Amino acid sequence: MRPTSLEEVAGQAHLLRPGSPLVALADPSGAARTAVSVILWGPPGTGKTTLAQAIARTSGRRFVELSAVTAGVKDVREVMQEAMTQRDLYGSSTILFLDEIHRFTKAQQDALLPGVENGWVILIAATTENPSFSVIAPLLSRSLLLTLRTLTDDDLGLLLDRAVSDARGLSGRVQLDAEARTALIQLASGDARRALTSLEAAASIVVDAAADAPGEAPATVTAAHVAQAVDRALLRYDRQGDEHYDVISAFIKSIRGSDVDAAVHYLARMIEAGEDPRFIARRLVISASEDIGLADPQALVIAVAAADAVAFIGMPEGRIPLAEATVYLATTAKSNAAYVAIDAAIADVRAGGFGRVPTHLRDAHYPGAKRLGHGKGYVYPHDLEVGIAAQQYLPDELSSRRYYEPTGRGLERDIRARVEKIRKILDE
Numbered sequence: 001m002r003p004t005s006l007e008e009v010a011g012q013a014h015l016l017r018p019g020s021p022l023v024a025l026a027d028p029s030g031a032a033r034t035a036v037s038v039i040l041w042g043p044p045g046t047g048k049t050t051l052a053q054a055i056a057r058t059s060g061r062r063f064v065e066l067s068a069v070t071a072g073v074k075d076v077r078e079v080m081q082e083a084m085t086q087r088d089l090y091g092s093s094t095i096l097f098l099d100e101i102h103r104f105t106k107a108q109q110d111a112l113l114p115g116v117e118n119g120w121v122i123l124i125a126a127t128t129e130n131p132s133f134s135v136i137a138p139l140l141s142r143s144l145l146l147t148l149r150t151l152t153d154d155d156l157g158l159l160l161d162r163a164v165s166d167a168r169g170l171s172g173r174v175q176l177d178a179e180a181r182t183a184l185i186q187l188a189s190g191d192a193r194r195a196l197t198s199l200e201a202a203a204s205i206v207v208d209a210a211a212d213a214p215g216e217a218p219a220t221v222t223a224a225h226v227a228q229a230v231d232r233a234l235l236r237y238d239r240q241g242d243e244h245y246d247v248i249s250a251f252i253k254s255i256r257g258s259d260v261d262a263a264v265h266y267l268a269r270m271i272e273a274g275e276d277p278r279f280i281a282r283r284l285v286i287s288a289s290e291d292i293g294l295a296d297p298q299a300l301v302i303a304v305a306a307a308d309a310v311a312f313i314g315m316p317e318g319r320i321p322l323a324e325a326t327v328y329l330a331t332t333a334k335s336n337a338a339y340v341a342i343d344a345a346i347a348d349v350r351a352g353g354f355g356r357v358p359t360h361l362r363d364a365h366y367p368g369a370k371r372l373g374h375g376k377g378y379v380y381p382h383d384l385e386v387g388i389a390a391q392q393y394l395p396d397e398l399s400s401r402r403y404y405e406p407t408g409r410g411l412e413r414d415i416r417a418r419v420e421k422i423r424k425i426l427d428e
Helices: 021-026 048-059 073-090 108-111 113-117 139-140 151-165 177-190 192-211 223-229 243-258 259-272 277-295 298-313 321-330 335-349 414-425
Strands: 037-041 063-066 094-099 121-129 143-147 174-176 219-221
Touching: 021 037, 021 048, 021 143, 037 048, 048 063, 048 094, 048 121, 073 094, 073 121, 094 108, 094 298, 113 121, 143 192, 151 174, 151 192, 151 219, 174 177, 174 192, 177 192, 177 223, 177 335, 192 219, 192 223, 192 259, 243 259, 243 277, 243 321, 259 277, 259 321, 277 298, 277 321, 277 335, 277 414, 298 321
Parallel strands: 037 121, 037 143, 063 094, 094 121, 174 219
Antiparallel strands: none
16 A cells, blocks of 8 residues: 555645655656755654655656665665766666664764765655654754654545555455544554554454355444454554653643643553653652642652652552552642742852851851851840741842742642741841
């Protein structure tokens, strides 16, 4: 079912507009002979290899395909040498499609630079990893970075319908009912390869059953056949890639936004993907401190307890204390006042705003300290009925600075009232 031209490609319309780099590469006329190298970045099953092969079929250019899994520097240099020969003898330009370029080492990627820079080859490189981290800067600067998007449900539906009817696919030997079609789309998670593989597996069940009744109308693939063929959705998640960062970001933001259902969903995704539970626990501890703070001090206690429990009992039982902490953090009152306070204080210190410690607060225990006036005038708060002494604690340069501004949420409602009273006494 691999498309033979860009017109057959499902999805990625944002990359296939008239005059776009990929359309220019695929142009068989002489109008687009000069073309730039491109790096295709996107999740699996979104069409990176498909686009490269469709361009190869229609462009009239010589096409060479390498995989970074099996190729080395020697293979790259051989391609470059042959590309120069073809250019000099026959005036033919070469497209080098390099799949999974992120698997190439820095030295291997360096071998591509002369060919790309001198125009010996037009490089089309594909990667599922963020090129900013997996592709060397000189190669990035000499190429266009094109981002492929996860296929939509409509894109996947188009692919499935075409695969059922097309002679290259099932050629009408089966029908696909609406529930089965919906199930296949959901199971695919935006991955065209997954959708077609699941369809083929479900159709094989129907075809085998229909072999005993030849001559009848095409058999129908139902949701029950899909469930029989496919165990569950393939969860796209890479512990070193973008999904790792995107899911944990959504997890923390869901807790911060008090959406307990979303928080539990993202927790489940990480657990099912095999994420390190200690990483999840650390993020819960950070969230309890950053986003909840003194609005509910118990949140940090529960988060730390969950981290200890996970370390003690391991997985899969560790999912339970992680879920308990997640639910508690998502549903309790929120405040980032303590987080804002320490960052503001650090910013002042870094900017040089620290000044001298007031004389009456300085250490007066070492010999000669009192002769310097250290500790003179200090009022011991416990000697006062209210337990608070009206004296200056901040350096003179920062005497009016306020870092901690409690919110009116949760326990901080009471803390705010107390802080206001304390500050009135201190400012007397």
